[in-house]
Amino acid sequence: MIKAVLSMLLVLVVVSSTFAKYIPKSGKRVPQTLSRGWGDQLIWAQTYEEGLYWSRSRNKPLMVIFHLPDCPHSQALKKVFSEDNEIQKSLDEEFIVLNLMYETTDKHLSPDGQYVPRILFVDPTMTVRADITGRYANRMYAYEPSDIKLLTTNMAKAKKLLKSEL
Amino acid sequence: MIKAVLSMLLVLVVVSSTFAKYIPKSGKRVPQTLSRGWGDQLIWAQTYEEGLYWSRSRNKPLMVIFHLPDCPHSQALKKVFSEDNEIQKSLDEEFIVLNLMYETTDKHLSPDGQYVPRILFVDPTMTVRADITGRYANRMYAYEPSDIKLLTTNMAKAKKLLKSEL
Numbered sequence: 450m451i452k453a454v455l456s457m458l459l460v461l462v463v464v465s466s467t468f469a470k471y472i473p474k475s476g477k478r479v480p481q482t483l484s485r486g487w488g489d490q491l492i493w494a495q496t497y498e499e500g501l502y503w504s505r506s507r508n509k510p511l512m513v514i515f516h517l518p519d520c521p522h523s524q525a526l527k528k529v530f531s532e533d534n535e536i537q538k539s540l541d542e543e544f545i546v547l548n549l550m551y552e553t554t555d556k557h558l559s560p561d562g563q564y565v566p567r568i569l570f571v572d573p574t575m576t577v578r579a580d581i582t583g584r585y586a587n588r589m590y591a592y593e594p595s596d597i598k599l600l601t602t603n604m605a606k607a608k609k610l611l612k613s614e615l
Numbered sequence: 616m617i618k619a620v621l622s623m624l625l626v627l628v629v630v631s632s633t634f635a636k637y638i639p640k641s642g643k644r645v646p647q648t649l650s651r652g653w654g655d656q657l658i659w660a661q662t663y664e665e666g667l668y669w670s671r672s673r674n675k676p677l678m679v680i681f682h683l684p685d686c687p688h689s690q691a692l693k694k695v696f697s698e699d700n701e702i703q704k705s706l707d708e709e710f711i712v713l714n715l716m717y718e719t720t721d722k723h724l725s726p727d728g729q730y731v732p733r734i735l736f737v738d739p740t741m742t743v744r745a746d747i748t749g750r751y752a753n754r755m756y757a758y759e760p761s762d763i764k765l766l767t768t769n770m771a772k773a774k775k776l777l778k779s780e781l
Binding site: 502553 | 655
């Protein structure tokens, strides 16, 4: 009897280990999203290379957001940013978007240093628009939640594309 | 009466446009995941820079998977890969993982060309392990679904870290 129970248990273990999906010891995780809360309905580029490719091929400006999960300024901006339907609609229809938590190797994306939150625009000619700045002289590409209208204005500037030299 | 109905409608429109979340014209989208189906329970690096940083700081090898959504070979490998609990567990506990649909600027990640699917290992010393290869002479870093045991063997090789010169 004990033998029968044991072998049934063994069969159960084998069956469940064969068919059950892997679950980490620390418990099931919610899959990470590319949006990271900056706009779940937008189609995000994964990498800077991908963003540049889409920007060139679709002739749309690229917005690059640098942020960190444990930075309260990033989180505050993200809340306002993701809930602003005007910004979300314009980004979806007229921009390529990329959000990054790690710096790239391209120094053009940090004209005045590496800080977060920081928003840079890149023209389809692959020129970083260092001329499109926020309100703060010491951190020219930083935005506070109260600067969201300025960000909208800057998006309008970025939509006026530079002429390609070709 | 008609006036009252109209003004109520107007209020409703204003209220809904203020509070409703942005939804694209083409309909609501499922947020993109970083895993892209290669293992929803794994913690994926977003970019190569991020993967290298994690690999160095945690002293774990990095696995980089190049794939494309419309490549049947990528999709077939992905199915076997994501359902293999041994691989998923080992990747979760002993590796840093990155999957990319676009090439990086680092030529070391394409020792014999840019094709998909292609799996490269990178040592925490930031050395691409070009010595860890698959079964095919013309595409040395390609794996078919039937090569999944070879991939496991290669993961074991990658876990034997190169000694840092420091």
